[in-house]
Amino acid sequence: QVQLVESGGGLVQAGGSLRLSCAASGSIFKFNVMAWYRQAPGTQRELVAHITGAGITKYADSVKGRFTISRDNAKNTVYLQMNSLKPDDTAVYYCAQARMLSTTTGLPRVDYWGQGTQVTVSS
Secondary structure (H helix, E strand, O other): OOOEEEOOEEEEEOOOOOOEEEEEEEEOOHEEEEEEEEEEEOOOOOOEEEOOOOOOOEOOOOOOOOOEEEEEEOEEEEEEEEOOOHHHHOEEEEEEEEEEEEEOOOOOOEEEEEOOOOEEEEO
C-alpha cells in the first residue's frame, strides 16, 4: 500500500518562502517519478514540477526560477522549496508518484496521490 504524506504548508506573506515535504512509503521510491501538483479553487489541478529517479527536473513556466524540487532517496522524501511566493501560488499542493513519464506528453503518469496541503500567500 503506497502512502504519500505531505507537510509544510501554511500561510505566508508575498515574497516569503515555504518548503513542502512528501514522505513516501510502500514502494521502491528511488525508481519512481515524483511530482508536485497544485489546485486553486475553481481551477484544474496543474503540474508544478517533477523529478525523475535520475534527478532530472522539469518545472511549470509559472514557477521557474522560484521553486526547486528535490528528493532524498535515503529518506524516501521529495521536497518543494518555494521562494518569492506570490498570491497566485495560493492552492492546495499535492504530492504524486508515477512509475513513468508518458512517452507522448513527457508528463508523469500518476499512480498515487497524497492528501494535499494548503498553501496560502497573502498580499
